[in-house]
Amino acid sequence: MLKTTPFTDIHIALGAKMAEFAGFNMPIQYPTGINQEHMIVREGVGVFDVSHMGEFWVKGDKALDFLQYITTNDLSVIPAGKAQYTCMPNGKGGIVDDLIIYKYSTTKYLMVVNAGNIDKDWAWVNRIKDSNKDWNGLILDNASSRYGQLAVQGPKATELLQLLTDADLKSIDYYAFREWSFAGVPGVILSNTGYTGAGGFELYFPAERGIEIWNALFEVGKPFGLAPIGLGARDSLRLEKWFCLYGHDIDDTTSPLEAGLGWITKLDAKDFIDRDFLKAQKAEGVKRKLVHFECLERAIPRNGYEICDENGKTIGHVTSGIMLPNTKVGIGMGYVETAFAKKGNIIYIKIREKLISAKEV
Numbered sequence: 198m199l200k201t202t203p204f205t206d207i208h209i210a211l212g213a214k215m216a217e218f219a220g221f222n223m224p225i226q227y228p229t230g231i232n233q234e235h236m237i238v239r240e241g242v243g244v245f246d247v248s249h250m251g252e253f254w255v256k257g258d259k260a261l262d263f264l265q266y267i268t269t270n271d272l273s274v275i276p277a278g279k280a281q282y283t284c285m286p287n288g289k290g291g292i293v294d295d296l297i298i299y300k301y302s303t304t305k306y307l308m309v310v311n312a313g314n315i316d317k318d319w320a321w322v323n324r325i326k327d328s329n330k331d332w333n334g335l336i337l338d339n340a341s342s343r344y345g346q347l348a349v350q351g352p353k354a355t356e357l358l359q360l361l362t363d364a365d366l367k368s369i370d371y372y373a374f375r376e377w378s379f380a381g382v383p384g385v386i387l388s389n390t391g392y393t394g395a396g397g398f399e400l401y402f403p404a405e406r407g408i409e410i411w412n413a414l415f416e417v418g419k420p421f422g423l424a425p426i427g428l429g430a431r432d433s434l435r436l437e438k439w440f441c442l443y444g445h446d447i448d449d450t451t452s453p454l455e456a457g458l459g460w461i462t463k464l465d466a467k468d469f470i471d472r473d474f475l476k477a478q479k480a481e482g483v484k485r486k487l488v489h490f491e492c493l494e495r496a497i498p499r500n501g502y503e504i505c506d507e508n509g510k511t512i513g514h515v516t517s518g519i520m521l522p523n524t525k526v527g528i529g530m531g532y533v534e535t536a537f538a539k540k541g542n543i544i545y546i547k548i549r550e551k552l553i554s555a556k557e558v
Contacts, residue, residue, distance in 0.1 A: 199217055199220065199221060199222040200220050200221045200222070200249070201221065201222055202221065202223075202246055202248035202249060202345065202407075203248060203345045203404050203405075203407030203408060203411075204246045204248065204345075204407060204408075204411060205222055207408075207411065207425075208223075208224040208246065208425070211224075211227055211228075211425060212227060212228045213225070213226065213227050213228075213425070213427060214226050214227075214427070218249065218312070218313075218428060219249055219311075219312035219313035219315075220249075220312075220313075221249040221312065223246070223249060223427075223428055224246065224425070224427040224428065225427045225428050225429045226427040226428075226429045226430070227424070227425055227426075227427055229424065231427070231429040231430050231433060231522070232522035233522075234424065234426045234427060234429070234430035235430045235433050235434060235437075235522040235523070236522060236523060237351070237422070237424050237426065238350050238351045238393055238395050238426055238430065238434055239351070239395055239434070239523070240351070240352070241351050241352070241353050241421060241422050241423075241424075242349065242350070242351035242352070242353040242354045242357055242397070242418065242421050242422070242423050242424075243349075243350055243351055243423065243424050243425070243426035243430075244347055244348065244349050244350075244411075244414060244418075244423060244424075244425055244426060245347065245348040245350065245425075245426050245427075245428075245431055246346075246347060246425075247312075247346045247347065247348050247399070248344070248345040248346045248347075248404070248407070249312035250309055250310070250311065250312050250341075250346055251308075251309065251310040251311070251312060251314070251315035251318065251319075251339070251341040252307060252308070252309055252310075252339075252340045252341050252343075252344050252401070253307070253308040253310065253318070253319065253322065253337060253338065253339055253340065253341070254305070254306070254307055254308075254336070254337070254338040254340055255305075255306045255307075255308060255322075255335070255336070255337060256304060256305050256306075256335075256336040256338070257304055257334050257335045257336050258304055258334060259331070259332050259333075259334060259335045260303070260304050260305065260306055260335065261273065261303050261304075261306075262331075263325075263326065263332055263335055264298060264306060264308075265467050265468075265469060266325070266468065266469050266470065267285050267321075267322065267325055267469070267470060268283040268284065268285055268296075268298070268469065269283055269284050269285075269286060269453055269458075269461055269462040269463065269469060269471075269475075270282070270283035270284075270461040270462070270463055271463040271466040271467060272298060272300065272306075273466075273467070274466075275300055276300070277300050277301060277302050278300070278301075278373055278374060278375065279300055279370075279372060279373050279374075280297050280298065280299045280300070280372045280373065280374055280388060280390060281297065281298050281300070281372070282295070282296075282297055282372070282461055283295070283296060283297075283298060283461050284296065284447070284453055284458060284461060284462075285318070285321065285470075286452075286453070286469070286470045286471035286475070287321075287449055287470075287471070288470050288471060289449070289471075290452050290471060290474050290475075290478070291448065291449040291450050291451060291452060292443075292447050292448065292449065292451060292452070292453060292456070293314070293317065293318060293321050293449070294310050294311055294314040294317070294318050294443055295311070295441065295443055295447060295458075296308055296309055296310045296311070296318075297309045297390060299374055299386070299388070307386075308322075311443045311444075313443070313444060314443065315339075315341055319339050322337055323337060325470075342404070343403065343404060344401050344402065344403070344404060345401075345402050345403070345404040345406070345407035345410075346399060346400065346401050346402075347399070347400045347407075347410065347411070347414070348391055348392065348393075348397065348398075348399045348400075349397050349398055349399075349400065349414065350391045350393040350395050350396065350397035350426075350434075351393075351395045351396065351397055352395065352396055353421050353422075354395075354396060354397030354398060355367065355396070355397070355398070356421070357414075357417060357418055357421045357423065358379075358387075358397075358398055360417045361379055361380045361413055361414070361417060362377055362378060362379045362380075362385075362387065363377075363378070364377035364378075364379075364387060366387065366389075366398070369387065369389045369398075370389060371389050371390075372389065372390060373388075373389055374386055374387060374388040374389065374390075375387050379400065379402070379410065380409060380410045380413035380414070381409065381413070382402055382403070382406045382409060382410060384402075384403075385400055385401065385402045385410070386399075386400065386401035386402070387400060388400070388401070392431060392434070392435050392440055393431070393434040393435060393438065394434065394435070394437065394438030394440070395434065432517075432519070433519050433521070433522065436517050436518075436519055436528065436529075436530070437519075437521060437528065439489050439530065441456060441458075441487075441530075442517060445500055445516045445517045446487060446516045446517055446530050447487075451487075451532070452471075452474075452475065452478060452483070453475070454475060454478055454479055454483050455483045455485055455486060455487060455532065456487045457486065457487050459479075462475060464476050464479065482535065483535055484534065484535055485513065485532045485533060485534055485535060485538075486532065486533065486535050486538035487516070487530060487531070487532055488530065488531060488532075488533055488537075488538050488544075488557050489528070489529075489530055489557065489558050490528065490529055490530075490531070490544060490546075490555040490556060490557050490558060491526055491527070491528050491555060491556055491558050492526060492527035492528070492529075492546065492553055492554070492555045493543075493553075493554040493555055493556055494553050494554055495525070495527070496520075496527045496546065496548055496553040497518060497519065497520045497527050498515045498518030498527050498528075498529035498531075498546045498548070498553075498555070499515060499518050500515055500516060500517060500518065501514060501515065502514065502515040502518070502531075502546050502547055502548060503515075503546075503547040504531050504532075504533055504544050504545070504546060504547070505544070505545045505546075505547050505552055506537065506544070506545065507543070507545065509545070509547075509552060511547075512533050512534045512537050512544070513531055513532045513533035513534060513537070514531055514532060515529050515530070515531040515546060516529075516530050516531050516532065517529055517530045517531075518530070518531075518546075527553075527555075529546070529555075538557070539557060540557055540558065541556065541557060541558075542556070542557045543555070543556055543557075544556075544557060
C-alpha cells in the first residue's frame with residue numbers, strides 16, 4: 198500500500214500521472230506536461246505537494262550539541278528564525294542524508310529530511326542519541342506524519358502568498374522563516390526556501406488543514422496563473438540550478454568533499470562525525486569530484502551513463518541528467534576522476550556506444 202498525502206485525491210482528480218516515490222503515491226506530471234510545468238515555475242508561479250518530506254523536532258538543553266555532532270555545518274552561527282542547509286555524515290565517509298535545519302532557539306530545532314530517508318534518518322539519529330549518555334534529556338520527535346507541506350515557487354510566488362497572510366513576506370530573508378497565520382490557519386511555517394532556484398516559499402502546516410490551504414491558494418492564484426506542478430519538473434528545475442538529489446548525486450558512498458559540499462563542511466569549527474576522515478581527505482585530495490556539464494551535441498545524458506575521456510576511457514559516470522525544456526540543451530551532473538574535473542574541460546558521455554561531447558561548466 199502506497200502512502201498518501203493530504204492532496205493525493207486532488208492530484209488524481211486533476212488527471213496527474215501518479216507513480217511511487219519514496220513509498221508515496223505522488224504526481225509526476227499533470228496533463229500540461231513537464232516542459233510547460235518547468236516554464237510556469239521559471240516565469241510565473243507553481244505549487245508542489247511535498248508533504249512526503251520528513252520533519253523531526255529536536256529539543257532540550259543538549260539539542261545544539263547533538264545537532265553539531267551529527268551534521269557537518271556550523272549551526273551555532275545562525276540566529277533564531279534562520280535555517281541552514283547541511284548534511285549528516287555516516288561514520289564511513291559517506292552521507293546519511295542532506296537536510297535543512299530550522300532554528301527556533303538553542304533548545305528547539307526542526308530537521309527537514311528527504312522523503313526516501315525518513316526511516317533511515319530516524320533510526321540513525323536515535324542510534325546516535327542512544328550511544329551516548331551525554332544526550333540524556335534530549336527529546337527527538339518524528340512529526341513527519343503530522344505535517345503537510347506545499348512549495349509555492351516562482352517569481353510571482355511572494356506576491357501571491359502575501360494575499361493570504363499579514364506577515365511581511367518581503368522581510369523574511371532567504372533561508373529565514375516565521376510561524377504565522379496563513380489562509381486562516383494559525384502557526385504555519387513560512388520558509389523562504391525551495392528546491393527550484395526560482396524563489397518562493399515552503400509552507401508547513403498541520404496535515405488536516407492542508408485542503409483549506411490548497412483551496413485558498415488556488416482561489417487567489419487564478420490571476421497569477423497558479424498551476425500544480427509534479428515531481429518531474431521539480432527534478433528538472435533543481436538540476437538546472439545544480440542542486441544535488443540524494444540517491445543520485447550524493448549517497449552513503451559519496452563524501453561531502455567529493456560532492457562539492459565543502460562549503461557546508463566546517464572542519465575547523467567543531468567536532469562532528471567523520472571530521473578526522475574528512476580532514477585527512479581534504480589534505481590528501483579527493484580522487485573524484487562531482488562536476489556539472491552541458492552537452493555540445495543534442496542528447497539526453499541519463500543516470501548511470503559512462504563519462505569518458507577523448508580516447509573513450511571511462512573516467513566516471515553520470516548521476517543526473519535532462520534536456521532543458523527552454524534551451525533544449527542536455528545538461529547533467531556526474532563524478533569524474535579529479536584530474537578531469539576542471540571548468541571548461543571537454544568530456545564525453547557514452548550513449549549507446551557513441552561518445553557525445555560535453556563541456557564542464
